[in-house]
Amino acid sequence: MNTRIVEIWVGIFIAAGSAALFMLAMKVSNLATYTDDEGYVVTAKFEDASGLKVRSPVAMAGVRLGRVTDIKFDNQSLEAVVTMRIESQYNTLPKDTSASIYTAGLLGEKYVGLEPGGDEASLQNGDRIKLTQSSMVLEKLIGQFVSKFLNEDSSDKK
Amino acid sequence: MLNLLQEMGKRGLGVFERLGRGCILFYNIIMGLHTLIPRFGLVVYQVYSVGVLSLIIIVVSGLFVGMVLGLQGYNTLVDFGAEESLGIVVALALVRELGPVVTALLFAGRAGSALTAEIGLMKATEQLSAMEMMAIDPIRRVMAPRFLAGFIAMPLLAAIFSAVGVIGGYFVAVGLVGVDEGAFWSQMQDAVDLYDDIYNGVIKSVVFGVVVTWIAIFEGSDAIPTSEGVSRATTRTVVHSALAVLGLDFVLTALMFGEI
Numbered sequence: 001m002n003t004r005i006v007e008i009w010v011g012i013f014i015a016a017g018s019a020a021l022f023m024l025a026m027k028v029s030n031l032a033t034y035t036d037d038e039g040y041v042v043t044a045k046f047e048d049a050s051g052l053k054v055r056s057p058v059a060m061a062g063v064r065l066g067r068v069t070d071i072k073f074d075n076q077s078l079e080a081v082v083t084m085r086i087e088s089q090y091n092t093l094p095k096d097t098s099a100s101i102y103t104a105g106l107l108g109e110k111y112v113g114l115e116p117g118g119d120e121a122s123l124q125n126g127d128r129i130k131l132t133q134s135s136m137v138l139e140k141l142i143g144q145f146v147s148k149f150l151n152e153d154s155s156d157k158k
Numbered sequence: 159m160l161n162l163l164q165e166m167g168k169r170g171l172g173v174f175e176r177l178g179r180g181c182i183l184f185y186n187i188i189m190g191l192h193t194l195i196p197r198f199g200l201v202v203y204q205v206y207s208v209g210v211l212s213l214i215i216i217v218v219s220g221l222f223v224g225m226v227l228g229l230q231g232y233n234t235l236v237d238f239g240a241e242e243s244l245g246i247v248v249a250l251a252l253v254r255e256l257g258p259v260v261t262a263l264l265f266a267g268r269a270g271s272a273l274t275a276e277i278g279l280m281k282a283t284e285q286l287s288a289m290e291m292m293a294i295d296p297i298r299r300v301m302a303p304r305f306l307a308g309f310i311a312m313p314l315l316a317a318i319f320s321a322v323g324v325i326g327g328y329f330v331a332v333g334l335v336g337v338d339e340g341a342f343w344s345q346m347q348d349a350v351d352l353y354d355d356i357y358n359g360v361i362k363s364v365v366f367g368v369v370v371t372w373i374a375i376f377e378g379s380d381a382i383p384t385s386e387g388v389s390r391a392t393t394r395t396v397v398h399s400a401l402a403v404l405g406l407d408f409v410l411t412a413l414m415f416g417e418i
Contacts (some may be wrong), residue, residue: 003199009210010202016213017314020321020377021360027343028249028324 039066040125044099044112045084048134049080051110052101060097060114065090068112084112086123093095095119099132110135180376183297187305187375190298201310208269208304208371209311213318215268216261217411220252220319223260224326227251231327232335241337245346248327253350253359257320259407262366265312266399268372273304274395277378278388286379301375308374312367313360320359352361358414365406368398 046052049071058066066086074081086093096117101110117131194201231247277300280286286296323345331337350356374395381391 003203006206007202010205013205013210013213014314017317020314020317021356023321024203024253024317024324024356028253028321028330028346029350029356030347 007037014138037142039085040091040123041069041083041085042123042125042127042129043081043083044129044132045077045079045081046099046101046132046134047079048137049082049101051103051135052112053110056109056111058086058112060090060093060116065093065114081155082112091122093123095121095123095127096131097123097129098133099129100133101135103136121145176380178381180372181267183301183376183379184220184372185371186297187302190203190302191306193298194306198301199397201275201306204272204303204307205310205311208265208273208307209315212265212311212315215264216319217322219264220257220322222254223256223319223330224248224323227256227323228330229335232331232337241331241335242341244327244331244337245342246349248331249324249346249350250355251407252323252327254354255407255411257316257323258359258366259403260360260404261316261319261363261388262370262403263400265308265315265367266370266374266396269308269311270370270399271392271396273371273374274378274381274392275388277301277304277375278381278383278391279405281379281381282385282388284383304375305368305371307316308367308371309364312370313339313363314398316359316363316366322378344389354415358410362407362410365410366403369402369406373399373402 052068052071054068054071056068057064058068066084068082069085070083071083072081072083073079082099093114094117096119098115098117100113100115102108102113114129123129228244231244232241235241235243235247277286280296280300286300289296289299328342332339333344340409377391377395377398381387
């Protein structure tokens with residue numbers, strides 16, 4: 001076959017393959033929302049951070065402001081230290097913002113929900129969020145519910 | 159009894175001999191790759207014959223695999239009211255597993271068997287010996303361009319397979335069963351990671367491309383130079399490539415996603 005036609009076809013093939021890779025990167029994966037390198041870092045201590053993972057979302061009012069970048073255990077206070085990176089455009093969060101760990105849907109993934117406080121100063125890089133609420137563990141809740149239920153049941157019989 | 163043992167020993171030695179010849183061939187091909195730089199036209203022609211000519215089967219199977227994944231995933235997910243997760247199911251299954259593996263199997267059947275038959279026939283008709291008589295190294299002139307072409311074509315084919323499959327899944331999910339379009343894409347983008355999923359998928363397809371092309375070229379050059387020998391070598395290429403791809407896929411998956 002004519003060399004020129006062969007070369008054109010190979011060019012089309014390589015362009016199509018690159019376009020497919022590009023589509024996978026931009027349209028299918030999270031590259032378009034990949035902003036981990038910018039922003040400022042805040043930490044928060046939770047009594048219980050079960051279910052939270054690195055790269056879990058951090059949201060306020062239902063809008064994602066950043067992601068969890070690190071989860072560590074603090075030997076002194078015996079609590080989980082969660083580090084999150086907030087995008088730099090959201091730099092007016094009040095200093096007394098509180099953080100809680102919520103579940104998206106009943107069995108969905110865990111995320112950090114922020115609630116604004118009333119302070120006029122705003123959170124800076126390296127600040128610590130002091131007001132926190134731990135994640136809700138389904139087993140604990142069911143356990144409490146069952147034990148309460150059993151107690152009522154046995155008190156009825158007396 | 160002794161005859162049985164002798165037969166077993168002979169077979170075992172034969173396997174190791176072939177393995178050794180395969181490794182020597184692989185080494186010689188890699189060492190011969192640099193001679194292709196001034197003659198890249200050879201590679202372009204081979205990319206045409208292993209890549210472009212495989213395009214139709216890859217695109218069609220990718221489309222249908224994606225559509226079937228969409229339908230089957232929907233039937234299961236709708237019981238849990240989680241049909242919005244269909245995008246995740248389709249994209250992860252394609253990018254991590256089916257894209258590289260099915261492409262490699264089709265590639266072995268479409269391009270690998272053709273490579274073996276071509277090289278085997280060159281050997282049977284003594285074209286390779288003729289080249290050596292003219293002081294042309296057949297490894298550098300015939301095998302290295304084909305190897306490099308397989309190395310280039312396979313990741314591109316796998317990427318095309320995955321992308322077309324995602325589009326096929328999209329047609330079924332949004333067009334046929336009525337999943338919300340925004341939820342389909344946004345959930346997919348949320349769950350598929352560029353490094354963990356897409357890069358690892360590309361690495362897999364590169365490994366499979368090297369292995370399948372290597373097996374095909376080796377079987378061709380190692381074929382018994384008769385028409386029956388060539389036909390056996392072609393069969394062996396497809397069988398061995400399929401086994402190697404599936405076995406390696408397990409190893410690679412365990413390394414990449416198994417957290418061991």
